[in-house]
Amino acid sequence: MATLRVPEVVPSPSEDAEQLRKAFEGWGTNEGLIISILAHRNAAQRKLIRQVYAETYGEDLLKALNKELTSDFERIVLLWTLDPAERDAFLANEATKRLTSNNWVLMEIACTRSSHDLFMVRQAYHARFKKSLEEDVAYHTSGDFRKLLVPLVSSFRYEGDEVNMILAKSEAKILHEKISEKSYSHEELIRILTTRSKAQLNATLNHYNNEFGNVITKDLEADPEDEYLKLLKAAIQCLTYSAKYFEEVLRLGINKMGTDEWALTRVVATRVEVDMERIKEEYYRRNSIPLDRAIAKDASGDYEKMLLALIGHVDA
Amino acid sequence: MATLRVPEVVPSPSEDAEQLRKAFEGWGTNEGLIISILAHRNAAQRKLIRQVYAETYGEDLLKALNKELTSDFERIVLLWTLDPAERDAFLANEATKRLTSNNWVLMEIACTRSSHDLFMVRQAYHARFKKSLEEDVAYHTSGDFRKLLVPLVSSFRYEGDEVNMILAKSEAKILHEKISEKSYSHEELIRILTTRSKAQLNATLNHYNNEFGNVITKDLEADPEDEYLKLLKAAIQCLTYSAKYFEEVLRLGINKMGTDEWALTRVVATRVEVDMERIKEEYYRRNSIPLDRAIAKDASGDYEKMLLALIGHVDA
Known part of the structure; x- marks a missing residue:
């Protein structure tokens, strides 16, 4: 389901590094060459290119790209070149900073990555920022946003597909109760959404739909201007679809x-x-x-x- | 700092497995033989013995021990024989069950293991119980206990020794404020205790002591009958000493x-x-x-x- 197209015969990492170096040299940068290489290498290959580049030229490839490129093109090339866990750690860190704060990015990383991948992000965050991801998220958020986001980024959900239907029914009822009362940040609602496996949550939300006549996201549209409610709805969408x-x-x-x-x-x-x-x-x-x-x-x-x-x- | 004494020449795992099998056979169990082997093997060695035992005799060593031994002796041998992460997962699961529920055990595992080891416990919990640790902790606790324990068991604290002294001062002040107001489960107090690195927390608590004249645990003795307060105090002790x-x-x-x-x-x-x-x-x-x-x-x-x-x- 990936769209990446890697050529059948891939040049060696040192050939790629050499070509990239050439793209940076001389008068002007050869953007086409950069795209033709980096846009067609997978994460493992890009990592090797970065290693070989650093060994050969004594400079981080990302630093070189940063010097040569600008604006939107620079950002996509830098983000893409990063290792996936490092990239998410970078995006999450940016999202906790005042000028670039973005609760959606935090929610997105927490809810759409696999449990293992989210843990890799937390490890990469330690390595790069000398802090923990949840520490920065908790420090830079407050109120309902904090109540939702801290357990989301700290979660390590079970990933098996076993489903407990009795639990699904009882928890669908709890969700419906809290939403009817407009208690959108009630601790039981947060508990269910932030700790249950995606398979279990899916069963719960299907039961919700069957039993109460609406999909849950519809019931969360009570106030389309409420930023917390929008984020909550998006989190459910990320977790299920x-x-x-x-x-x-x-x-x-x-x-x-x-x-x-x-x-x-x-x-x-x-x-x-x-x-x-x-x-x-x-x-x-x-x-x-x-x-x-x-x-x-x-x-x-x-x-x-x-x-x-x-x-x-x-x-x- | 470990007290385990492993002999200089360690028998092979298959010799150990064979001796254990002998200890189970015949009329009565040879407890002395079991102790002489298992109490003098490290985690890696015990793991190998368990593997070889299962391969050779078609039975899990833990099942065999469970059949042969009773009461307190059985419990110490079984717990000891388990791999450390599996053992903690087992203890934590027991601690979330109604008849054996124990918030102290959960707090102890969350606060005294390294970040990496706590993550290994969460992995072992998935494998054994087909659920996540935080899922069971959140489901089986409520109120202040849940507010404290869920972030504790979900934490992946940074483990470097870098300390931010400005932050230590400002967070010592927050802790002192909340404790003075008897807001022992205030979200800011919980945030600081559950997300900061142990080195950072230590700096914060030292500053607390210097600035406000009491060690924090002393200030948490306001009501010695309050179970939550006792747990909170113990968590601080586990994290720092x-x-x-x-x-x-x-x-x-x-x-x-x-x-x-x-x-x-x-x-x-x-x-x-x-x-x-x-x-x-x-x-x-x-x-x-x-x-x-x-x-x-x-x-x-x-x-x-x-x-x-x-x-x-x-x-x-």
């Missing part, structure tokens, strides 16, 4: 209606090696225009070329 | 004054390979009697022999 969530983020990002200007870059960088094919399907289904065409209309230059290459556009 | 905490658990356990009848067994099984030597020092300092003599007076039979062998008593 993430392709749909990402489609919506892309739709709002591309049409510049969303508040999250880096959304397009982030979703592409983080989903290309995971489920971008599924997201493209959802996008087409909802917007009647293929994602690559929508991006081509919205973005331009090297930024556009990089995005299209990553989502598997064949001419890129 | 665990040998002292374990000394106290042993003291109350041995003198049968504590409510936790399995304390002696648990502390010995979990600390022998970690810091039992330090705990013995603390014990002697506080009780004027060496731990081995106190145990010899309190326990008897094979249970006593096993405990003494584990804590490094030379005649055992």
